[in-house]
Amino acid sequence: MTKPYTRLDKDNAAVLLVDHQTGLLSLVRDIDPDKFKNNVLALADLAKYFKLPTILTTSFENGPNGPLVAELKETFPEAPYIARPGQINAWDNEDFVKAVKATGKKQLIIAGVVTEVCVAFPALSAIEAGFDVFVVTDASGTFNEITRNAAWDRMSQVGVQLMTWFGVACELHRDWRNDVEGLGALFSNHIPDYRNLIASYLTNSSGK
Amino acid sequence: MTKPYTRLDKDNAAVLLVDHQTGLLSLVRDIDPDKFKNNVLALADLAKYFKLPTILTTSFENGPNGPLVAELKETFPEAPYIARPGQINAWDNEDFVKAVKATGKKQLIIAGVVTEVCVAFPALSAIEAGFDVFVVTDASGTFNEITRNAAWDRMSQVGVQLMTWFGVACELHRDWRNDVEGLGALFSNHIPDYRNLIASYLTNSSGK
Amino acid sequence: MTKPYTRLDKDNAAVLLVDHQTGLLSLVRDIDPDKFKNNVLALADLAKYFKLPTILTTSFENGPNGPLVAELKETFPEAPYIARPGQINAWDNEDFVKAVKATGKKQLIIAGVVTEVCVAFPALSAIEAGFDVFVVTDASGTFNEITRNAAWDRMSQVGVQLMTWFGVACELHRDWRNDVEGLGALFSNHIPDYRNLIASYLTNSSGK
Amino acid sequence: MTKPYTRLDKDNAAVLLVDHQTGLLSLVRDIDPDKFKNNVLALADLAKYFKLPTILTTSFENGPNGPLVAELKETFPEAPYIARPGQINAWDNEDFVKAVKATGKKQLIIAGVVTEVCVAFPALSAIEAGFDVFVVTDASGTFNEITRNAAWDRMSQVGVQLMTWFGVACELHRDWRNDVEGLGALFSNHIPDYRNLIASYLTNSSGK
Amino acid sequence: MTKPYTRLDKDNAAVLLVDHQTGLLSLVRDIDPDKFKNNVLALADLAKYFKLPTILTTSFENGPNGPLVAELKETFPEAPYIARPGQINAWDNEDFVKAVKATGKKQLIIAGVVTEVCVAFPALSAIEAGFDVFVVTDASGTFNEITRNAAWDRMSQVGVQLMTWFGVACELHRDWRNDVEGLGALFSNHIPDYRNLIASYLTNSSGK
Amino acid sequence: MTKPYTRLDKDNAAVLLVDHQTGLLSLVRDIDPDKFKNNVLALADLAKYFKLPTILTTSFENGPNGPLVAELKETFPEAPYIARPGQINAWDNEDFVKAVKATGKKQLIIAGVVTEVCVAFPALSAIEAGFDVFVVTDASGTFNEITRNAAWDRMSQVGVQLMTWFGVACELHRDWRNDVEGLGALFSNHIPDYRNLIASYLTNSSGK
Amino acid sequence: MTKPYTRLDKDNAAVLLVDHQTGLLSLVRDIDPDKFKNNVLALADLAKYFKLPTILTTSFENGPNGPLVAELKETFPEAPYIARPGQINAWDNEDFVKAVKATGKKQLIIAGVVTEVCVAFPALSAIEAGFDVFVVTDASGTFNEITRNAAWDRMSQVGVQLMTWFGVACELHRDWRNDVEGLGALFSNHIPDYRNLIASYLTNSSGK
């Protein structure tokens, strides 16, 4: 059963962050808030670390949905930022699609809130448009596990690849030797267990 | 991996509500009753809001299965109502299939009790008959998670799309600008967190 | 091991609803939002049904905590309403304690958000002040189960009685014959399974 | 920390089965229905096996609450059967208390539906009246775990002993030599794992 | 996306019960024992009710695996019974395959212990041999959920249909009018909630 | 609130291992079998390490309950071994109590299968007899969590101290300097995470 | 049932942080690592914010247990730091007890790893020594829930008060008016939901 491995390539990937807004985040209940916040910021940090073109978009940010999470704005001050006037599926917004196409990348890494709408809709549209789509499941949140599982099934049926931020980072990096420090810092900042491993290691190996 | 996005279209969709009866509801244990009731009524409200042709059907409603939940009858006083004399799979009932076909719609949104029978059987029949089928997982209930997961797998294998009422509403609406108030009211009535967001927003932005 | 049964008495009980505010509700993650909303409204409805003196209080309602849930205001238009200027423990607010004492009741039924603070603090204060305290656990919410369990233990240690809205209603009512219709309506409105039982019963016994 | 062991004694114990009615059972969601049914019947069988005086009582059995589970009626055809006209706490019913006192027993083994009302209320009353009370937790059911835990805490605070049907059987029996076959049959009928152990044992030891 | 509905047909289906032995059952920990026992017996009862040819097989029944569960032997005294001398995959046993083929049926309903071996291996072999395979997930058990989920995925990949005993019964029966009493009795004996519905219904509708 | 700290003392403690028999272990479902086996052996190892007098007892070991787990017999070849002829509560067996008293210890560390019977009964008897009782919860197992929680509550009510094998080891050892290697080996053998810490430490600090 | 409310008082409380070491943290599995890290740092931040005397202690920090988490050292550069040479119970270390007594405070807020040892042992000793003890349950971690629950029960039995960092902060602060900004910042930094509430509030109320 030979099947090609559609593998993330840092020279051919872009990141789409969809509707991580302060109001909408209160709807996310399938992941604990501390963990979810960490996952979203980890994804942002890895996008920046790998210098992936990143696109931010929000839905009705002046209403109850609330503004984009401040850390995301700060991490990507130069990123295209599409405040959609009403389209629920970001792919229905021409500026968004234009921005995506302007990156010239074929692989789209998508995360957002809520999974079955803000993530799944553009993911399905992007597949139809011929892109390879990688959804970062743990940086995407929704109401509960039933909803999450249904959304995953719908996306998986058409070929979306379900990943997590850690898997994305590892697949993009390929080889630790490309930059041990950089990847180590990314993990240390977002995986407490890994940070502890490093701290123990440094202490022990320094003979202190 | 290009695959067409089979997307819900409010001009081409009908809703089938299968066996939401007061007796059968006592069998549902994979979703909490408060939440399940809310989901079913949310689906009903959205069907009405989008003016989707809706078909009601029951199984043995004069026996232990009990009458159709009163709120559904009240929401759809004019809807075709097929009290099946014995067929377990609603699709085996000619009147039901006739009513479905009479809607002229190609997309069927199905929910019911219990998932692996009253939902899965007509879903599989409808796929075979050439319809696009969208099952509303969170407005469908059954005995436990093992049963639910097995039923999902069986339906997914043949191409049923697994959704939730919120995803259905968003995919049908497409753009908030079509009617902000209407969709907002639907969400406010069925998502306490969203209602709270709106209440906080109105209070804060009014400077009160 | 003889121990007196400190039993709720509708002529000697008051209800304290503490900080059920639209913003704070987004912090509640130990109970599902649909269920929690239902529990809070059920408690409100029973307080009204039994004509128990009820006191509303909020914390910083003009800030991020948000306004009191609208349904509570509407249910108790005449109730004492103490918008606390800063005290975290409602019992530290003189007006609140005055309002409690003005009811002339010895039994206090308390619910609020979040459990370990807005509920536990006044509960512990009220015990110290000689009241009998009954906490409505399922109309009180907090961040997670660890927090809830710790708060329950702290309250239980000093004699707080942990109850739920259904138990409170039953203990207050004592005998169905006092008003079958009234209690039945309360249950039917807030317990879907009970509503279904009644619907099945009415249909079946009417021979329809 | 010497404390007397208040131990079940088959010559001094009575069993109270409160409101195991077909309608009310649909409210029980803190125990799986297959397991709950088995536990209730196991308790009934042990009461009969140990010839403990047993009292049956129901609440509103001609309404939505439904009739007493048929198996219980059949197991105890001669038992006092108090169909309460309205009292929610069975202990508020004079006939019930009379029947309890007529047994002449000091130890009361109580189970029922729902835990925080039909079990907890008479349990608290019986403690106040000087009885030793043993609640059979796994033959008592209620809406969810929050409710169960709160009810357990309230009962434990005043000295109710929380047990399960298996523990009750073992504490009453004291010594297998009193009747190996009888107790073995009870366990075999209600504990599939134990039945399997016996079947394996008999097969293996018979050299078959 | 038209796909044929491979539907169970009582004239074309056989049941294979694989290794429900008293010793092996102690390995099953992904389903509660009370519920699992009930599911297995329900499947047996439905096989008998629909007069489906049924084949029993065991592995090393004279060793630690233990004898076949007694109830299964009693339900199918005339069924082919293949005590395999060593083959782990029942399909590797010629007598077993001969017995299967002798039924002349194309649809195989399989359940057993443990899921990923005794069920999955013959299921995969039967698919390869051209049969339609329906696995009764809730009458099959294994060590834990990880194992179950992996086994389900492996079977689903090649087209096994995952069902439960209730779904199987309903799909085979097609129409209640074929025999209301019979199907009702099957459900009443194995679904406590359904038994309660019937009891309430009979009591209420009899006006008693 | 000053209360004396009843602290385990290796010169004043004995261990009672009750009914860890191969058949009875199949009843344990509140702890995963891999973990439970490890916990029981860890408790045995610590009893041996601290040279605590240890008493073994079994119930009906020639019947379905099965023989004592072989590792326990091997760890304590010289320990008093009371094969009870029928008493369910080990404390009802005179030889057992004699053996306990012969140790001359006041502190009893008890573990067994199943928690609410084989552990709770002798624990309650020992408390009544004036001993300090420490139950090793994670080396004691039973049918499910409801049963465990009820048993814990009953024991806690009379002053039993609920511990785990790790806590017992630490409280007995008091100071690592008493024997770093010995305690380290005990932990390394029974806590994979600790073993890994040590392995990482040794590798790193050796500069390898 | 009047009982005094032993309430945290910022002028009479000290914080003891026991063994939050990088190696030991890998043992913590009853709380998710992201959440646990956040809870520990939140407790540290509140200790600093309220200027509570804080004592740090570690066990064998040059071995596999690893160094103290770096953030704690940095937050309390001047705090007494007792690297215990071997005592498992910190209270067995004279320097530690001296440091505790030197604070002159009667209320001790304790957190550490692992709960049943590093937290429970000094908590029980401190109770015996006449202190009021408040354990911060969510900044204390251990192997699993069984262990946590057993440890909580042991501590609760002797009067330890079980709290969480949020409850501690609120009880110490008493009144928002003491410093709205400061407490708000503490919450915003450690409660993502609260941070979002504030962000939404600021955006909305600024009319932006």
Added chain:
Amino acid sequence: MTKPYTRLDKDNAAVLLVDHQTGLLSLVRDIDPDKFKNNVLALADLAKYFKLPTILTTSFENGPNGPLVAELKETFPEAPYIARPGQINAWDNEDFVKAVKATGKKQLIIAGVVTEVCVAFPALSAIEAGFDVFVVTDASGTFNEITRNAAWDRMSQVGVQLMTWFGVACELHRDWRNDVEGLGALFSNHIPDYRNLIASYLTNSSGK
């Protein structure tokens, strides 16, 4: 729906153990450590038992990731051991691929830490290279269930077969008669329930 059964064949299978290192193991939180350790060692034992060519590989074993688990080194002293200098996907390491190809086997059995990276990456590469891939899910671990489920989905999409060590052992062995003792010993050493079955069986059948 005929589909070939790609079945494990002991003459055509090799085992790849990827990154079971002492540091990385602290990241594994989707399986309990006692159980996970047992599963990994069981897989190692079965590889040795079936004499499957086995390849060990590690990532940065001199840094925080830590050394390979000692038991694995000891079980396979002669196995190819590739300490990768930096490649995250083992398949990117030429020596590793060479070692795999040198086995001459077409079926690859893969397990490792963490699932979505160290297992999934080489699994996807191996599929692309034309191998049949069997992932041992329960000897592979990762951060949490979301991550595991996403990784399973990604691997399943391209045809990886998800198994467990027990299923692998059974599929390789085919027939107990090939060696009853050997397979029995493997199971007895790694499945406590099975060990107990054997012990009970031997005791009972020996008439002791």
